[in-house]
Amino acid sequence: MDLSCEQQSKKQKFKLEDDQPRDGMKTLPRDIALDILSRLPITSLIQFRFVCKAWHTLSHDPDLVKFHFSRTAKDNPCLIFHCDYPIRNQLYFVDFSDQDDHEQIVRKIDTPICASVPEFYVVGSCNGLLCLYNSLYNDPVYIYNPFTRNYKELPKSKQFQEQEVVFGFGFHPISNEYKLIKIIYYTNGHAKPWRARRFRIRNYSQSEVQILSLGTTTTTTTTTTTTWRSIGEVPYQLEPRPSEALVNGRLHWVTRTVRFQGVRGRRIVSFDLADEQFKEVPRPGCGGLNRYNYHLTVLGGCLSAVVYCNNGKLEIWVMKDYDVKESWVKEFNIGAYSPKFLKQNLQQSFGIWKNTLNGRLARVLCLLKDGNVLIEYKGGILVSYDPESGKFKNLVFQGMPKMFQAFVHVGSLNWIDTPIDM
Numbered sequence: 001m002d003l004s005c006e007q008q009s010k011k012q013k014f015k016l017e018d019d020q021p022r023d024g025m026k027t028l029p030r031d032i033a034l035d036i037l038s039r040l041p042i043t044s045l046i047q048f049r050f051v052c053k054a055w056h057t058l059s060h061d062p063d064l065v066k067f068h069f070s071r072t073a074k075d076n077p078c079l080i081f082h083c084d085y086p087i088r089n090q091l092y093f094v095d096f097s098d099q100d101d102h103e104q105i106v107r108k109i110d111t112p113i114c115a116s117v118p119e120f121y122v123v124g125s126c127n128g129l130l131c132l133y134n135s136l137y138n139d140p141v142y143i144y145n146p147f148t149r150n151y152k153e154l155p156k157s158k159q160f161q162e163q164e165v166v167f168g169f170g171f172h173p174i175s176n177e178y179k180l181i182k183i184i185y186y187t188n189g190h191a192k193p194w195r196a197r198r199f200r201i202r203n204y205s206q207s208e209v210q211i212l213s214l215g216t217t218t219t220t221t222t223t224t225t226t227t228w229r230s231i232g233e234v235p236y237q238l239e240p241r242p243s244e245a246l247v248n249g250r251l252h253w254v255t256r257t258v259r260f261q262g263v264r265g266r267r268i269v270s271f272d273l274a275d276e277q278f279k280e281v282p283r284p285g286c287g288g289l290n291r292y293n294y295h296l297t298v299l300g301g302c303l304s305a306v307v308y309c310n311n312g313k314l315e316i317w318v319m320k321d322y323d324v325k326e327s328w329v330k331e332f333n334i335g336a337y338s339p340k341f342l343k344q345n346l347q348q349s350f351g352i353w354k355n356t357l358n359g360r361l362a363r364v365l366c367l368l369k370d371g372n373v374l375i376e377y378k379g380g381i382l383v384s385y386d387p388e389s390g391k392f393k394n395l396v397f398q399g400m401p402k403m404f405q406a407f408v409h410v411g412s413l414n415w416i417d418t419p420i421d422m
Contacts, residue, residue: 033058038067041095042078042147042411065413069128076369078411079382080130080146081106081404082122089120091130091146092404094397095411096374106399109146113153117142122405123167123180123242128412131169131180138165141180143214143416150415157210157228160186164204168243168251171215172273178214178416179273181243181251183207183234207233211276214416231276236269244296247303248322249273252281252296268296268305282325284317299331299367306364312336316364316373332373332387366408380404 028036037045037058045068049059058064081092091109113120113132117140123131133141139159144151168181185204211229236255243251250270257266268281284305294307299318305328307315314334321327365374372393373385380403382395 034061034064034067037064038071040068042068042072042413043095045413046147059413062418065418069410069412069414072412073410077366077408079365080109080122080125080407080409081401082407083380083401083404084119089114089118089135090401092399092401093146093409093411094400104397106397106401110149111144111146112149112151113142113144121242122407123169124246125407125409126169126171126178126246128410128414129178129416130407130409131167133167138163138182141167143178145412145415146409147411148413148415152214152416154180154212154214155226155228157182157212158184158208158230160184162187162204164240166238166240166242166253168253168271170243170246170249170251170273172249174249175274176215177273180212180214181271182210182212183238184210185237209234234278236267236278236280238269239266243271245298245303247298247301250279252303254294254296266294281319281323282328284319284328284330285325286315286317286330295363297364297366299364299373304331304364306362308362312361314362314364314375332385334373334375334385335390365406374408376406382406 037048040048045059049056076096079094079096081094083090083092089111091111092106093109094104094106096104117132117134119135120132120142121135123133123141125131128145128147130144130146131141132144133139137159139156141154142151143154163184163186166183166185168183169178171178185207187205209231211231212226213229214226236253238253238255241253243253245252250272252268252270255267255269268283270279270281271277272279281303284307286307294305297304297306299316303319303322305317305319307317309315313336314332315330316332316334317328318331319328361378363376365376368374368384371387373387375383375385377383380401382400384393384395385391386393
């Protein structure tokens with residue numbers, strides 16, 4: 001009887017031990033565990049950190065952040081949808097993979113700044129971080145990781161009574177710093193921040209360039225002090241929209257139409273995040289840039305110019321060797337795309353598109369892993385273009401908002417003080 005009780009007790013003990021969760025990650029070598037975790041989608045990695053304390057600690061390992069980012073940056077991007085319709089601004093995301101687009105679900109992002117800043121614009125995305133700013137007053141500006149939900153409100157900068165602000169946000173791998181640049185065109189003296197408004201006056205008589213550095217420099221272990229610095233005037237009249245391309249540690253903009261050597265046209269201007277100098281970048285050798293409008297983008301890591309031609313056609317020129325004029329090549333010649341519902345969507349013009357494209361109809365977002373070109377048409381139409389067949393494919397995801405502006409984004413655990421190997 002006593003033996004039977006003892007056997008039952010042992011069986012019960014073994015059963016309880018088998019029921020206990022076993023943390024296999026603890027038994028794995030660190031490099032193998034990091035390699036496994038770096039292959040997870042960002043949404044799965046976020047869930048992983050809440051399983052237990054040990055996993056939470058491992059998810060904050062700086063090497064995991066770097067390994068995961070380096071893998072994710074090579075895949076098809078995550079897309080961030082900025083929607084300001086019907087009332088409040090809202091962010092959504094979709095993991096844009098090689099799977100069938102009907103399997104992808106657009107999910108809402110809980111944006112913590114919405115309570116205090118209901119109307120905002122997106123400056124851009126860099127290394128998994130979004131830069132947002134108050135669209136009514138141009139201040140404050142926020143750095144935000146939409147997946148970890150870490151965010152930082154940046155100090156307010158100097159304001160002018162009548163001003164137009166051009167933003168840029170980027171990272172320089174040598175200095176290991178993020179920098180936010182504000183190019184302010186103005187006419188009058190200083191004014192209180194609450195009086196600052198966004199004006200559409202083109203003939204501003206003065207300008208000022210303000211810089212804010214973020215992150216940890218490579219020469220010290222301390223975080224850079226977040227204080228705005230003025231570096232003087234800008235010798236160019238830039239289009240009133242954020243920087244469209246970050247290549248070789250340089251932000252790029254297109255100027256307003258100017259006359260140069262007797263010819264009117266728009267020029268390409270860069271700002272080096274290391275030496276903080278503006279420089280003109282050679283344009284493609286096609287006459288269309290003087291006649292037509294165009295915007296900049298990054299395709300395959302190269303600076304690219306998207307030229308709007310007649311009848312809705314697009315030409316995409318790619319600079320294969322940076323800053324070498326002769327390396328510009330016309331990579332794509334895209335015909336007009338006119339779905340039946342395009343005209344209906346264009347009847348309504350929302351603020352996020354007014355600020356970005358100034359009335360233009362399309363924006364080339366990126367080059368996908370399969371070689372197709374991802375294009376966004378005004379109002380919220382996402383299209384994949386196959387250069388080989390010349391065919392378009394309308395992309396519709398479950399839960400997709402009706403009106404939006406899309407941003408190419410890399411889902412990451414990164415933050416402004418995390419070193420990133422580029």
